[in-house]
Amino acid sequence: MLKPLSLRPGRDDAARRRHPWVFSRALTGSPPGSAEEIELRAASGALLGRGFASPRSSIAARLWRFDEGPLDAAFVKGRVEAAANLRDRFVPPLTDGYRLVHAEGDGLPGLVVDRYGDVLVLQATTAGTEAARPLWLPALGALFPQASILQRNDLASRHGEGLGLEDELLAGEPPPGRVPFRERGMTFLADLSGGQKTGFFLDQRENRHLVRGLAAGRSVLNLFSYSGAFGVAALAGGASRVTHVDTSAPALALARENHVANGQDLALVETVAADAFDDLRARVARGETWDVVVTDPPAFAKKTPDVDRACRGYKDVNRLALKLLAPGGLLLACSCSGPISADLFQKVLFAASLDAGVPARILERRGAGPDHPVSIDCPETEYLKAFLLAR
Numbered sequence: 387m388l389k390p391l392s393l394r395p396g397r398d399d400a401a402r403r404r405h406p407w408v409f410s411r412a413l414t415g416s417p418p419g420s421a422e423e424i425e426l427r428a429a430s431g432a433l434l435g436r437g438f439a440s441p442r443s444s445i446a447a448r449l450w451r452f453d454e455g456p457l458d459a460a461f462v463k464g465r466v467e468a469a470a471n472l473r474d475r476f477v478p479p480l481t482d483g484y485r486l487v488h489a490e491g492d493g494l495p496g497l498v499v500d501r502y503g504d505v506l507v508l509q510a511t512t513a514g515t516e517a518a519r520p521l522w523l524p525a526l527g528a529l530f531p532q533a534s535i536l537q538r539n540d541l542a543s544r545h546g547e548g549l550g551l552e553d554e555l556l557a558g559e560p561p562p563g564r565v566p567f568r569e570r571g572m573t574f575l576a577d578l579s580g581g582q583k584t585g586f587f588l589d590q591r592e593n594r595h596l597v598r599g600l601a602a603g604r605s606v607l608n609l610f611s612y613s614g615a616f617g618v619a620a621l622a623g624g625a626s627r628v629t630h631v632d633t634s635a636p637a638l639a640l641a642r643e644n645h646v647a648n649g650q651d652l653a654l655v656e657t658v659a660a661d662a663f664d665d666l667r668a669r670v671a672r673g674e675t676w677d678v679v680v681t682d683p684p685a686f687a688k689k690t691p692d693v694d695r696a697c698r699g700y701k702d703v704n705r706l707a708l709k710l711l712a713p714g715g716l717l718l719a720c721s722c723s724g725p726i727s728a729d730l731f732q733k734v735l736f737a738a739s740l741d742a743g744v745p746a747r748i749l750e751r752r753g754a755g756p757d758h759p760v761s762i763d764c765p766e767t768e769y770l771k772a773f774l775l776a777r
């Protein structure tokens with residue numbers, strides 16, 4: 387028997403517009419007591435959709451389908467196959483690292499799967515997604531029978547849902563701590579043991595390609611570098627030199643490994659373990675100039691109440707970065723804060739330019755690549771912004 391959930395009168399608009407999130411405050415009665423399959427009904431009794439409950443979350447359930455059909459293994463397999471087919475069409479050549487499943491964007495709420503060669507690294511961010519494992523795991527195994535499948539669980543969202551935080555091997559051999567994969571012919575190492583995200587920032591692939599294409603003969607300052615991927619792409623594109631700045635020494639060590647994995651000359655690479663704000667101020671004080679600067683900080687705003695403070699941080703970083711640009715220099719300014727829209731981020735960059743006294747023109751407004759699709763029904767899941775500015 388499916389657990390029926392009923393909406394309060396007048397609260398069925400969102401589900402009728404195929405929004406997958408069911409907020410507990412919109413429900414009659416008590417929220418579901420366990421993570422299980424549910425069917426959602428309007429106050430009239432009409433069936434609105436089926437999904438999985440997350441008892442400890444303010445999003446009490448996420449809907450996986452909006453019609454009469456069953457939420458069974460065949461249906462989920464179809465969704466997983468559709469996700470894989472999309473990647474077959476859009477992932478560039480010489481690339482075996484990409485996001486295979488992007489949660490709501492692929493009609494699989496709460497499920498993220500990244501492919502690194504023969505290793506699939508996944509995150510089940512909600513209790514409901516965890517409960518749905520018997521549906522999605524066989525589908526992934528059928529598509530990638532040789533793959534190791536690792537579920538990474540050290541996530542804040544899982545903590546909030548009362549879920550386990552230990553990683554789990556779901557199929558195949560335990561993968562090594564660092565898994566090599568290819569991106570447009572470059573080699574990168576995903577750090578599965580202590581790394582961030584699922585081990586690499588696949589969402590910046592198309593923006594790395596942009597930097598690669600405009601780096602020839604240019605000096606490149608890569609702020610918040612993590613494992614140095616922007617700098618590796620820049621040297622692949624013929625940059626004259628690259629400096630990475632990050633607070634994390636292990637990330638910078640991985641950056642050097644990534645350069646070596648691509649046969650690049652470490653004499654052209656500098657790594658600086660420092661706070662990027664302090665580092666930028668020191669560079670401005672020294673009167674440095676750079677041809678290309680990349681700012682890609684961690685999400686300063688995870689929730690709406692953080693937005694004002696986050697905007698001050700983005701403004702500060704990019705104000706200082708703009709001051710470093712040589713005439714004709716380029717700034718790729720990124721924000722992965724979901725609650726900050728592209729329009730708001732543009733205003734922040736405008737304020738940064740004004741304060742810096744450095745004119746800036748927008749050459750491109752970009753986001754994540756097409757392996758990170760955004761459901762038009764659920765625009766809240768869009769997060770990455772990248773503005774290419776020219777001095």
Ligand code: SAH
Nearest residue numbers: 587610611612632633634661662682683684
């Ligand atoms: N640009 C990277 C991803 C950046 S993730 C890529 O393309 O792969 C954000 C990075 O910022 C992390 O590596 C984190 O260690 C670093 N970081 C966080 N706060 C910082 C600070 N104040 N100064 C410098 N680095 C910081």
